[in-house]
Amino acid sequence: MADPMKIRASLKGDVADIRVMMSHPMENGQRKDSAGNTIPHHFIQQIWVEVGGKMVIQGQTGTSISRNPVFGFKVKGAKAGDKVVIKWRDNKGETRSDEATITA
C-alpha cells in the first residue's frame, strides 16, 4: 500500500491554508534503471480535496509533477476543526486517502 500523505491545514482568518505532501515516485517514463531498461510510467493522475464534507478541489496531473509531490491550496469559509480529506489515484489504479483537521 502507498505510504501516507502529510497534510497540514491551518486557518488564517476564515481561509484554510492546506499543504499536502505525497509519497510517490512520479515516474515520467523517461528514466532508465541501472540495467538500461526504461522505468515505466508511474504517476498520480487525479487528486481530490474535501473540506468539511464538501468536495472543493479536483485536479488532474501529468508526468511533469515532481517526485514526492507537494501541493498548496486555500479554501475560504472553513472553520477550525473542519476535516480535510485528500485522495489521489495513480495510473496503475492505486489510491491513497488521508485526512487532517484544520487548526486555528
Add this chain to the structure above:
Amino acid sequence: MDMFRRSLLKGVSASGALAAALAAGILKPTEVLAADEWNRAAFDSKDAGAALKAIGASSATDSKDIVLTAPEIAENGAVVPITVLSNIPNTISIALLSLKNPLPLAAAFDFSEGAMPEMQVRVRLAETTAVRALVKTADGKFFATQKEVKVTVGGCGG
C-alpha cells in the same frame, strides 16, 4: 449552475448527471475514483498547442490578473516551485503547462465551494522554458499568462 461540466477537467465527455452530482457534492470521492476521467488526450499531447486544444482552450486572452510566481532561475529543474493565483472573477479552473517539456501539460485543477483560485505545485522542467498558466472562468472564457524559467546546471551535492 453546473460548474464542473464547464471546467477544464470534465469536458464534453462528462455526463450531465455525473457533473451535477459532483457539483452538488452528492458523489463521494470513492465513487468518483471509479470514473476514468483523466484527460489522456490533453496530458499525452507532445506540444502545448495540442494540449490546450484538448482542454478546449485553443485561444486565450493574455491577462495581468493572473499572478504566476516562479523562480527566474531554478536551483534544480527536478523541483521548481510554482504558484498560480487568479484575480479574475468567477475563475473555476487553472491549468499549468511547461512549454518545452516532452509532455507540456503539468496540472489542471477545478475549484468550487469556497476553494480560492490558487494553487501551489512543484514541477519538473527538462530545460529552460516558458511556463504558462491558463485560467477558465464560469462563462467559458480563457485567460493566460506566462513566464520564462531558466534551468541551471549546478555543482556537487551541497
Add this chain to the structure above:
Amino acid sequence: MRIIIAFAAAIAFGVSPQLTFAQPSPAKAPAKVQKKAPAAATPAVEEPDEATKEFEKFRAQMEDSNPAELFEMKGEELWKQKRGPKNVALAESCDLGQGVGVVKGAYVGTPRYFADADAVMDAERRIVWCMVEKQGFKFDDIAKNPFHRENDPGAPDITNLVTYVAAHSKDMKIAVPLDHPRVHDAYETGKEIVNYRAGPYDFSCNTCHGSDGKRIRMQNLPNISTGKGAIKGVQGWPGYRMTGGVMLTHQWRMNDCFRQQRFPSPKYASDVVSDLLTYMIGNANGQIYRGPGIKR
C-alpha cells in the same frame, strides 16, 4: 598516537599504507595537479550573486513543505515499533546519549562517546548499533544498502530513523562533547583525515573546504575549519535531495566526499566517518541546527 589512529583508519578504508596523513604531498608538481582537477577551487567574492539570491527567494517555500517530513513520519513509526529478531522497540531500548528512548537533542549531541560500545559514534552509527545490539538485526544486512538510491522504492529504515531523530534537534544548539578525551581523540583524527591528500587528483577535503572563498561552479564551498563554515557542512543533513527525490544522511555525504576525491568508499558506520563528523560537527559547536533540510 593520533598519527597511529589516523594511519589505521587509512588502512581501514583501503588507502595505500606508505602514505601518511601528515605528509604534505610534495611528490607531485602543483601546476600539473591543478590542471588535472576539474573542481579546482578558484577564489570567489563573498557577496551572493544574482542566481544565489534568486535561489534564496524560493528556499523558504521549499523548506516549508519539505518532503523530508514524509521520511520523518516513517522513521517515527520505526522508532516506536517493536522490531527485529528480539522484538524490541528502539524507543524502549536505544540510548542516543540523552537517556533510553530520548530523541530530543540527541542529534545535536552526537558524535559522542558511548561506553557500552566503547566507541565515539555519530547519530546514524549509534542507531545502527542499537538496531544490531538491541533489536538483533544483522549489521551486514543494514550495511548492504545503507543509503537511499534513486530507483529504490523508499529510503532504508536507517535513513528514516536518522531523519526522525534529527528532526527532534531542530533549532537546538550543536553540543558535541569535545572535552571528553575519546571524543577529543576522534576530533584530532578527523582533523588529520581532512588534511590527507591522495587519489588521482591528489585532493584532500581541505583542498576545497579548508580555506575561505572557494567554489565549485556556482556553489560557494564552506571552510569547515571555522564554526561559520562547519555549520554549513552540517546544516540540511539529513536532507531531501531534489535530484532523484532521495533522502540522504550526513554519513552518505561523507561517503560522497570520498567518491568525489576518487578515494575508495569507507566502510559503512566505521571510525573514519565518525571521526570526520566529530571534526566537522565539533567545529560547529554552539551553532543552531535547523533540522532535516532540502538539497539541490
